[in-house]
Amino acid sequence: MTESELGKGSLLGGFKLEERIHAGGMATIWRVVRQWDTMPMAMKIPRLKDGDDSSFIVCFEVEQMIMPRLSGRHVPKFIASGDFSMQPFLVMEHLPGKSLDVLMREAPLSPQEIAVIGAKVARALHDIHRQHVIHLDLTPDNILFRKSGEAVLIDFGLSRHEQLPDLMAEEFSLPMGTAPYISPEQVLGIRSDFRSDIFSLGVILYRLTTGEFPFDDPKSMAGLKRRLYLAPVPPRVLNKKCPNWLQEIILKCLEVDSDKRYDSGAQLALALENPCQVILTSRSELDKSDSLWTEFKRWIRYSRSGPSQLRSVARHLDTAPIIMAAVDISPGAEALSDAIRHVVKRIYHGERNARITCVTVRKTRLVGIDLGLDEAGKNLYVQYLTALKQWAQPMELPADRVSFHVLESPDAAMALINYAKSNHAEHIVIGARGSSMLRRFLGSVSSHVVAEAPCSVTVVRLHDTGDSGVTSDGYSGHG
Amino acid sequence: MKTGLFADIHANREALEACLRHAEANQVDDHIFLGDLVGYGADPSWVIDTVMQYHARGAGVILGNHDAAVLSKPELTMVEDARQAIDWTRPRLTDDNMKFLSGLPLSIEKKDRLFVHSSAFKPADWSYVADVHSARKCFGATFSRFIYCGHLHQPLLYHQGSTGKVVQFTPVAGVDIPLGMYRRWLAVIGAVGQPRDSNPAACYAVHDSGKNILTYYRVGYDVTAAARKVRESGLPVWLGDRLERGV
Structure with a gap:
């Protein structure tokens, strides 16, 4: 069956053509259905006629080659494709919204x-x-x-x-x-x-x-x-x-x-x-x-x-990572945050095109109203941001390579994980405080981040002896 | 059917063993050896014996320029190291080995596929397919839609569409390449036994005719052992060194 013979109700590759939603110069697009499949689907059928510019065919071949290799929320899901020996087609998830x-x-x-x-x-x-x-x-x-x-x-x-x-x-x-x-x-x-x-x-x-x-x-x-x-x-x-x-x-x-x-x-x-x-x-x-x-x-x-x-794309992106420094700037955590800075600086010097995002979490109340003000009525967000910038200052990072973010959430670990996901962080550097009964029982922020982060995580610890030596145990895992 | 393509083994037992093992794990059920079984390496007789066993089970085997040189005399263009290796190899082959080499063809054609050691353009001249110009010449010498060759010791892939323009591509190991129906393909398989693209890992490829997919592989092997054997056997020392550097 050629493209011009196809019409509403025609069957192609196990898909039933329901409605023609686009008729362009190079291809027609049909809304299609398949038995037992509830996903909204669209079928692209190239217009192939004798004497056509071969670019039509090549464009379609390229799309057939690339679509099955792409995944994720930013492309339509690939469903099936039909061979050039018969009637070529490409079936993808149908996205009904406007461009x-x-x-x-x-x-x-x-x-x-x-x-x-x-x-x-x-x-x-x-x-x-x-x-x-x-x-x-x-x-x-x-x-x-x-x-x-x-x-x-x-x-x-x-x-x-x-x-x-x-x-x-x-x-x-x-x-x-x-x-x-x-x-x-x-x-x-x-x-x-x-x-x-x-x-x-x-x-x-x-x-x-x-x-x-x-x-x-x-x-x-x-x-x-x-x-x-x-x-x-x-x-x-x-x-x-x-x-x-x-x-x-x-x-x-x-x-x-x-x-x-x-x-x-x-x-x-x-x-x-x-x-x-x-x-x-x-x-x-x-x-x-x-x-x-x-x-x-x-x-x-x-x-x-x-x-x-x-x-090369991937090689270049490897050298231009977003490195997320997750810092606790609350009082008492100075030694650990110093150690994190030390590790971040070391990573930065090995990655010329890296961008450092310094992130801290202001824990908000789970229950009740959080005004975001301290006892003296000063804005807590601004205080956190200032403290975060102070923390980063000794690294002397160029201004176009660093940014600062205060996340406000009752759950520090989830806030950090979500931030890393939505910002395509390649690497998180986070500190882990010493172990305690309570922490073992509740689970620490760092272990939660390690378990669920979408990228590699380096956990920075202080030596047990209490000196400021750093153990970067390079805790790498892909969650 | 999955066809394993092995070129330029060059008497490197360790590399061939590693590639054959890898191919077996890959469920390869057909083997083509694209020439130059010997020359440069320390295990010529073992390699020919092994390839003979595959040949007895239906594998295709092509003659390479080093194999031809062992049978007669080295080409005038052959570099000194290669000449010395040929002279070193000849007395180490059995009569059966020599008989097997002397029966090998310059090319094999199977349906729309052509297998040859060097360019399909005058195969006995042993010219390289190393750029789009030589690839165009190679395409022009045959009607086959898929051409597989070796000789260059570095993996490359050429394609030619309806306009006749030839494009070169450097394949990435382990990535499936769909060989589209609307064009012709010329695959230069890298070397099993003496890679020269600065990567010492052995190279071979698999063509899946069912899915029409070509995949190049790089297989790590005991380079140190292979290089040591070369140096200890009386072959030119450089032939061992270059294995370790992949040049």
Whole structure:
């Protein structure tokens, strides 16, 4: 049965076609059902006709190759695929929500809304990058949201799995992607830099902030190449309400040299979620477009150099981890928190691109009202934050490599675990106090964190003798 | 069916044993030896005897340039170490070993698959498939959709789509690669017995014809023992050293 003969009620690969939900130039999408299966499912069927551009077929092959290897909340669940020897198809979880494109029509949005959306998409990118996949066609059309809020990335037809052959590379000599969103390195035909996706997200953030494209919607190769040497109009010029931290973030994403962009989706999300901790550089101050002379100088530089050398996604993410220092800053814990600082500093010096998030928990009451004030009426949150910054000060970490977070929860361990999960922490450093009968009975915060953390955990202990020597027992476990 | 592909064993008993064990655990039920059973290593006769046993059970075995050199005389282009190893190997082979080598073909074709030691373009010239240019030449010499070869001592994979453009890919050990139906594939299997990509671990690959998936593997083996045997046997010392460094 060919694609054109398929209709409502047709059976394909054990799935019954119920409703055609999209008919595009390259594929049709049907809502499908299967006996005994309650999951909402969508089937993508490529339009294959004689004389078609072979890119259609290759895009579909790429998607068939990559989808089964992706998992998690940020992609539709893969269900089945049909062979090219018969009628090819791809069945995935059906996500009924609207794409980001719908929201885009309401741009400019408020900075807070943009930060929330941007952080969600950045986390989704981080998740696929960790699975060795670069999307390479991140557009508002290709971003959906689950009811629970997480961003879901779809349409992996132009994507690259760094551990699999790049089928796209054999077909085309022109850059592949969507013109307004494509990164400078993709324009040059490079399909192996995961920070291309950070650039595309920068374009989305720019558009959400200003309602306009930073590099227009070029129709020619020369037009596409302009983004290699032309800086975009600073967002604040187009929208006076754009705060300087948001301009800083957007322009950092849009850097021509991918080395100057964020090191990972997780680090970008962290910046969007903590605007007051964004380090402002001259990017945030820009209030007019570049002069013709500056543009000319950039053009000369571009024609001489080209973009920087590229690195593997997973290997790069390994060297740009988020390291979470969980510190108890309450009185009496000084020796242990000193020891934690010692270990964190040692780890930081071995990981040049690491970002340290210093986290402490202010335990709130389980029952009753917690006003968040001390006896003198001072704000406890601010006190904790100040103490945390004081704790980190001796490490002398560069400001753009460290951030501070006070979590407020009645359950310290759960708060730390949830924070590590939602922020893609690669490594937690936490202290364990000496054992006591009560602690053995109740279970300590550190043992709870070790048991349930989504990443490696280093437990720092003081020697029994009471001196300040450190035993970092490298308690590593993947929960 | 799962076919184990073994190239460039080069008389390295420890490496071959480790790969065969790994393949067995992988439920490989068909074996193809892509040439260069001997040369460089210290156990040529043991390796040929072992491969002969697999051959008797249906395995395909291809002639490599070092095997051919043992039968006649080394090629003029062969480096000095390799020539010395050939001269060292020849008297250590049994009559049965020599007879077996002399009966080996330059290539084997099975349905849409071609097995050859070096490029399919003039196989007796022993040219390398080492870049997209030589890969294109190799693709052009046959109609087979899948070509498997060795000779280079480093794992690579080439694919050619409808436009004719050839793309090179460096496979990642242990990752299943689906060999899509709409293109041709040329797999250069790394060396079992003398890897040269700075990774001393032995290399072999498995093609699962049911799922049409190719997987390259790297298998750790007792490199120290193999290298020591080379040095103690009177072969050029460098041939032992290079095993330990994977160069």
